[in-house]
Amino acid sequence: MDTIECIKTRMSIRKFKPDAVPLETLIKVIDAAKWSPSYKNSQPWEVMIISGKKKQSLSRHLVELIEKNTASCPDLPEPVSWPPAIEARISALMEKRSELTGKDLNSPEVRKQSKIANFEFYGAPHGIFLFQDSSLTVWSIFDMGLFAHGLMLAAHAYGLGTVPQAFLTDYAQYVKKFLGIHELKRLVLGISIGYPDLESPANSFRTNRINTDEIVRIVE
Numbered sequence: 001m002d003t004i005e006c007i008k009t010r011m012s013i014r015k016f017k018p019d020a021v022p023l024e025t026l027i028k029v030i031d032a033a034k035w036s037p038s039y040k041n042s043q044p045w046e047v048m049i050i051s052g053k054k055k056q057s058l059s060r061h062l063v064e065l066i067e068k069n070t071a072s073c074p075d076l077p078e079p080v081s082w083p084p085a086i087e088a089r090i091s092a093l094m095e096k097r098s099e100l101t102g103k104d105l106n107s108p109e110v111r112k113q114s115k116i117a118n119f120e121f122y123g124a125p126h127g128i129f130l131f132q133d134s135s136l137t138v139w140s141i142f143d144m145g146l147f148a149h150g151l152m153l154a155a156h157a158y159g160l161g162t163v164p165q166a167f168l169t170d171y172a173q174y175v176k177k178f179l180g181i182h183e184l185k186r187l188v189l190g191i192s193i194g195y196p197d198l199e200s201p202a203n204s205f206r207t208n209r210i211n212t213d214e215i216v217r218i219v220e
């Protein structure tokens with residue numbers, strides 16, 4: 001697969017086959033992602049891969065927290081509002097998803113079930129947590145975004161599926177405690193990874209993108 005095809009065909013996968021991915025393949029994915037650029041080559045990323053019983057147990061823990069209506073505590077604050085043009089894109093996505101699933105995605109119960117699906121890693125055999133020292137500046141969060149994209153592209157090139165999940169950081173303090181990550185680390189993102197179940201309706205929807213001429217201005 002060439003680079004352009006890899007970038008354009010990656011998509012978020014929300015239903016995985018249960019089969020475990022060989023550890024060597026997961027390491028190859030991280031090995032590729034670490035070549036992402038970073039501010040002054042600071043490489044401000046730390047990675048934890050979680051699988052098997054430990055992953056199941058973390059899922060149960062997170063589901064229990066939501067069942068008890070525990071207040072979320074992400075290290076990166078959830079956005080509270082968006083500029084109108086961006087809000088419109090988000091609404092369009094939600095409407096499309098509601099239409100396809102026949103569910104009202106604004107209903108509290110549907111939102112809760114959606115969070116639970118996230119906490120169950122959408123059935124993926126592995127979860128990846130990306131974290132970094134919390135003293136790092138916003139540039140390092142930017143670098144982590146580059147790393148995450150590199151990771152997801154590399155996974156796609158190896159025939160794996162991924163989905164980046166802010167929801168997996170909702171209970172950051174609990175996740176860090178559970179995984180033995182120091183509380184002063186910043187949990188930036190969770191990513192489910194595994195073999196994509198491409199037959200599943202959950203993976204049949206492809207998000208669109210706005211036209212290129214809406215985001216670029218040529219000045220000469």
Ligand SMILES: Cc1cc2nc3c(=O)[nH]c(=O)nc-3n(C[C@H](O)[C@H](O)[C@H](O)COP(=O)(O)O)c2cc1C
Nearest residue numbers: 010011012013014118163164165166167168206207
């Ligand atoms: C930082 C970030 C956080 C995200 N959080 C979630 C999440 O918690 N759960 C989820 O199902 N998808 C999540 N997504 C996936 C986006 O919904 C998805 O990338 C977007 O709709 C575009 O679709 P695509 O990835 O299939 O191209 C997240 C994506 C990013 C980049």
